Amino acid sequence: MTTIIEQKTQSNIMKSVKWLAADTLTITKRNLISYTRIPQALFFSTLQPVMFVLLFRYVFGSAIPIKGVQYVNYLIPGIFVQTVLFGSVSTGIGLAEDLQKGIIERFKALPMSKMAVLMGRTIADLVRNILVVIIISGVGFAVGFRIQTSVVSFVAALLLLLLFSFAISWGFTIVGLTAPNSETAQVMSFPLIFPLTFASSAFVPVATMPTWLREFATYQPVSVLVDASRKLMVNFPANVSNWSSVESIFWSLGAVVVLLPLAVYKFSKTA
Amino acid sequence: MSEQAIEVTDISKTFAKGKVKALDEVSFTVETGTVLGLLGPNGAGKTTIVRILTTILKQDSGTAKIFGLDLSSQSHVIKRLIGLAGQYAAVDENLTGFENLVMISRLTHLKKSVAKTRSLELLEQFDLTSAKDRPLKTYSGGMRRRLDLAASLVNNPNLLFLDEPTTGLDPQSRLMLWDSIQQLVKDGTTVLLTTQYLEEADRLADQIIVIDHGKVIANGTPSDLKAQFGTSIISVELQDNNSAELAKAKIQDSISNKLIVDRNVLRIISNDGPKLALDVLRIIDANSINLAGLNISEPSLDDVFLTLTGKTIEE
Ligand SMILES: Nc1ncnc2c1ncn2[C@@H]1O[C@H](COP(=O)(O)OP(=O)(O)O)[C@@H](O)[C@H]1O
Ligand SMILES: [Mg+2]
Numbered sequence: 001m002t003t004i005i006e007q008k009t010q011s012n013i014m015k016s017v018k019w020l021a022a023d024t025l026t027i028t029k030r031n032l033i034s035y036t037r038i039p040q041a042l043f044f045s046t047l048q049p050v051m052f053v054l055l056f057r058y059v060f061g062s063a064i065p066i067k068g069v070q071y072v073n074y075l076i077p078g079i080f081v082q083t084v085l086f087g088s089v090s091t092g093i094g095l096a097e098d099l100q101k102g103i104i105e106r107f108k109a110l111p112m113s114k115m116a117v118l119m120g121r122t123i124a125d126l127v128r129n130i131l132v133v134i135i136i137s138g139v140g141f142a143v144g145f146r147i148q149t150s151v152v153s154f155v156a157a158l159l160l161l162l163l164f165s166f167a168i169s170w171g172f173t174i175v176g177l178t179a180p181n182s183e184t185a186q187v188m189s190f191p192l193i194f195p196l197t198f199a200s201s202a203f204v205p206v207a208t209m210p211t212w213l214r215e216f217a218t219y220q221p222v223s224v225l226v227d228a229s230r231k232l233m234v235n236f237p238a239n240v241s242n243w244s245s246v247e248s249i250f251w252s253l254g255a256v257v258v259l260l261p262l263a264v265y266k267f268s269k270t271a
Numbered sequence: 272m273s274e275q276a277i278e279v280t281d282i283s284k285t286f287a288k289g290k291v292k293a294l295d296e297v298s299f300t301v302e303t304g305t306v307l308g309l310l311g312p313n314g315a316g317k318t319t320i321v322r323i324l325t326t327i328l329k330q331d332s333g334t335a336k337i338f339g340l341d342l343s344s345q346s347h348v349i350k351r352l353i354g355l356a357g358q359y360a361a362v363d364e365n366l367t368g369f370e371n372l373v374m375i376s377r378l379t380h381l382k383k384s385v386a387k388t389r390s391l392e393l394l395e396q397f398d399l400t401s402a403k404d405r406p407l408k409t410y411s412g413g414m415r416r417r418l419d420l421a422a423s424l425v426n427n428p429n430l431l432f433l434d435e436p437t438t439g440l441d442p443q444s445r446l447m448l449w450d451s452i453q454q455l456v457k458d459g460t461t462v463l464l465t466t467q468y469l470e471e472a473d474r475l476a477d478q479i480i481v482i483d484h485g486k487v488i489a490n491g492t493p494s495d496l497k498a499q500f501g502t503s504i505i506s507v508e509l510q511d512n513n514s515a516e517l518a519k520a521k522i523q524d525s526i527s528n529k530l531i532v533d534r535n536v537l538r539i540i541s542n543d544g545p546k547l548a549l550d551v552l553r554i555i556d557a558n559s560i561n562l563a564g565l566n567i568s569e570p571s572l573d574d575v576f577l578t579l580t581g582k583t584i585e586e
Contacts, residue, residue, distance in 0.1 A: 019380065026377045030363060030370075037365035037406055102361035106422075109325040111350040112378040 027120020049083040077229040078202030084165035091169040095176030096185035148234040157232035167252040170259035221251040276461040277301040282333035308476030317465035354428030360419040393421040413444030503544030508564035
């Protein structure tokens with residue numbers, strides 16, 4: 001008797017996992033097709049980090065001397081992090097837009113997995129970020145960035161970046177579900193993202209910051225990610241270990257564990 | 272299958288922490304195979320009813336059954352039996368018509384091959400085959416609505432919800448959509464449609480529920496409702512609103528019928544149109560009020576609404 005019930009529940013769980021996967025795939029595909037239909041959006045969202053590369057490389061770069069590393073090699077890992085962070089804002093914007101247009105309303109009346117609406121969005125943005133990371137790599141190499149470690153180590157850094165972008169996009173999922181429209185979602189995102197990006201080791205060493213800011217800048221997850229990427233890409237600083245990579249993985253997994261259920265809860269409450 | 276497609280008992284719903292009472296103990300039933308027209312002005316609570324019955328929203332209190340299945344506990348089965356075309360054509364602008372339909376079909380868990388054939392079939396049925404590979408951005412309002420309706424039909428629903436299906440459409444597109452809906456009904460689909468257009472409810476519905484401020488204020492067949500509110504309506508057209516109000520005041524002194532002023536028109540509900548009209552004209556003449564026009568007609572649903580709420584539907 002118990003086993004029959006157990007079996008039944010189990011097969012129900014298997015079934016919902018199967019539908020979650022299938023529905024997520026459908027929604028992911030839809031979001032990616034949408035992105036390709038508005039190539040301007042992708043172009044301009046990639047243009048922005050490219051401008052940052054040029055700005056820091058050729059305008060500020062000579063004013064920021066850092067011992068033991070060429071500034072371009074110091075800069076590019078930071079640019080990668082900034083790019084995936086700024087890119088993850090689009091998760092919230094996209095969701096807010098879907099809510100506004102009533103598409104989510106329709107999804108909710110379908111026998112599909114609810115969670116797939118959110119998963120399909122974050123995974124599509126992960127795929128998009130893979131493309132963006134490849135573009136930034138090209139731009140980086142063009143302006144003189146060179147890997148100082150190994151290709152494997154460089155790729156490991158990219159994976160770390162993508163994991164972080166996926167984790168943080170769950171945060172922007174919540175923003176998107178809270179905002180009344182896509183414009184507001186965008187406006188709401190920047191106060192979150194600016195301090196994290198700029199009060200970090202992305203562009204300048206935290207040692208140059210005032211004490212009160214330095215504490216935050218040293219330990220916050222974006223700095224951890226930047227430090228980890230820098231170590232993996234250009235082996236800087238040479239005398240520290242790769243511990244920050246492990247730390248960064250923990251940050252990302254921790255963020256998913258906290259933010260994903262929150263996002264799902266928020267989604268179920270969004271009428 | 273149960274005789275009743277929908278059975279709603281005392282459903283209430285508030286928003287904004289109880290401040291907005293969207294539905295106030297609404298009850299009604301819809302028999303399988305019939306069309307219910309839910310008629311009411313903007314903000315009456317129509318969409319809220321649709322959202323609750325399509326499992327999108329939970330009611331605060333009351334119960335509802337769809338084909339005898341409890342809405343709260345069996346929503347998963349219910350979702351497979353229903354189709355919804357929401358108030359705003361909920362389709363992806365960037366996807367083509369075909370892609371939109373395949374997406375919805377897949378999310379309704381049709382097999383890939385079935386999803387494709389069903390989508391093509393629906394595109395044909397709604398006269399969209401030639402536009403099937405164009406992004407929806409390029410569709411006209413009428414085409415979008417048709418695609419939206421098509422999307423609500425991918426699973427061949429037994430019960431279809433249409434929330435203001437023709438709002439904002441030009442007359443020709445409206446006629447086309449009406450035809451499509453009538454065809455579906457002929458094929459046995461039960462339909463709940465909401466509308467702000469009396470003509471639409473009159474034309475499509477077997478049963479009409481008039482709803483205002485979250486309350487059902489009338490429920491019956493179109494002819495029931497008309498009969499309930501007199502057999503004729505006398506519309507007296509005057510120079511302006513002031514003279515209409517003046518005429519109302521004077522007529523009220525000697526006639527007990529219900530009088531409604533709508534802009535410069537005074538409406539009198541009666542069971543004896545021509546004779547009463549004569550009396551009315553005498554009073555107007557005696558008070559030297561300028562008459563601009565007079566019309567005796569069968570009551571329309573607009574008049575029904577006026578009688579019930581004292582205001583026109585546009586307000
Ligand atoms: N999500 C919501 N939050 C707050 N108020 C709402 C919400 N949805 C509907 N309302 C309010 O409930 C009432 C009924 O709305 P609705 O069902 O959309 O009316 P209709 O569809 O007849 O125009 C309106 O006063 C509307 O402002
Ligand atoms: Mg509505």
